[in-house]
Amino acid sequence: MREIKGMSVLVTGGGSGIGEGVARLFASRGAKVTITGRRADKVQAVAKDIGPNCHAVAGDVTVAKDRTAMIDAALAHGGKLDLLVNNAANMYRQAVGEYTEEFLREAFNTNVISAMMLSSECVKHLEKTEGAIIFLGSIHTRRAYPGATPYATTKAAVEGLTRVMAAELGRRKIRVGCVLPGAVATEINLRAGLFTQEQSDARYAAIAPDHALGRIGTTTEIAEAIEYLARAEWVTGVALEVDGGLGLGVSNF
Numbered sequence: 330m331r332e333i334k335g336m337s338v339l340v341t342g343g344g345s346g347i348g349e350g351v352a353r354l355f356a357s358r359g360a361k362v363t364i365t366g367r368r369a370d371k372v373q374a375v376a377k378d379i380g381p382n383c384h385a386v387a388g389d390v391t392v393a394k395d396r397t398a399m400i401d402a403a404l405a406h407g408g409k410l411d412l413l414v415n416n417a418a419n420m421y422r423q424a425v426g427e428y429t430e431e432f433l434r435e436a437f438n439t440n441v442i443s444a445m446m447l448s449s450e451c452v453k454h455l456e457k458t459e460g461a462i463i464f465l466g467s468i469h470t471r472r473a474y475p476g477a478t479p480y481a482t483t484k485a486a487v488e489g490l491t492r493v494m495a496a497e498l499g500r501r502k503i504r505v506g507c508v509l510p511g512a513v514a515t516e517i518n519l520r521a522g523l524f525t526q527e528q529s530d531a532r533y534a535a536i537a538p539d540h541a542l543g544r545i546g547t548t549t550e551i552a553e554a555i556e557y558l559a560r561a562e563w564v565t566g567v568a569l570e571v572d573g574g575l576g577l578g579v580s581n582f
Contacts, residue, residue, distance in 0.1 A: 330560040334359030337407020337458075338559075339399060341390050341447065342417030344371030346515030347465065350548025351414055351555055356382035358556070361407035365390065365399045366417070390417045390443040396450055410454040412559050415444035415464045415487075420517045421479035433479055440483035445490065452503065459502040463558050464491055466509040466568060471576035484509075488568050495566030504565040506558040511572025512536050512545040541574025 338355050342348040343364025352375060356362045362383045366372040369387035376385035386402040388395030403410055421436040423429070448462050455462065466488045469481035488507050495505035514533050518524050524532065537544050554571040558564060570576050 331562060333556065333560065336360040336411040336559070337403055337409045338362045338412045338414065339403040339410060339451070340364050340414040340416055341399070341444075342366055343385070344368050344375055346517065347510065347513060347548050347551050348414070348416040349375050350552040351416065352376075352383055353379055354549060354552040354556060355559075356380065360412075363399070363403035363406050365395075365402075390447055391438055393446070396443075396447050399447070400450060400454065404454065409458050410451060411458045411460040413448060413451045413455065413460075413462045414555060415447065415462065417443070418465065418483070418517070419520065420477075420523060421483070422476045422523060423479050424476055425478060428479075436479045436483050437486070440480070441486045441490075444487065448494070452498065452501070455503045456501045461504040461506065461559055462494070462498075463505075463555050464488075464507045466491075466507045468509055468511045468570075468572050468575050470509065471570070471572070472578065491568060492566045499565060504558070504562075506565065507568045508551060508554045508558065509568055509570045509572060509576075510546060510551045511540055511570075511575035513548060513551060514545060515548070536575075539575055539579060540572070541577050541579050544573060546571065546573050 338360050340348050340351050343352045344366035352362045352364045356379045364372050364385050365388050367389050372385035376383040384406040386399055388399050418440045423432055464487045467484035469477055470485045470488055491505055491507040518529050533545050551571055554569055
């Protein structure tokens, strides 16, 4: 398996949650990590706290010039590019009878198209290192949550494109994987304005028993799964469920 030490890693959405967890784990293993995010204060604070192995660049992954700046920053910080972690995403909820084209287009642009474009733009650099691309999927493709079809559909798209991208890029020695987290306490619902912090905490507490292991996960546990895919040289095209058994549909009747 590959060593993390010395890798150059680009993580989108690195200012909080899973992206921050990935940055912290990989930097602690000796990687040169570049984190990006729209909130400059957030990504800069995380990078400062992690230390010299982590560099922050503010930017919006849906904007072409910002994607270019992200890649350039990662190349400057790490001298190359070994791993792209497409973590940036937003929560999109809308009732079936209330769909609007504008809302759905925004959801796909943010959660799918931007990651596809960044991946495309990183290929020439990842080919040089025989690197990897990792997407963040969701348990929403395993469990049905009413009201969340826009979000679930974007994550289903990400999971599907992982396999096709892996098949296409295999000849260029680039591996592609997808991690499907269960419930992990992040800011995604707060950023979307769906819940208060108190409501969010209550929801996580309520869903904990639905996991076979009886608790929600941590950002570090998701980062460890990403680490495995980054290191495993004969694994590509997989959708790795890291969900504490939430996808099993355990009944508490």
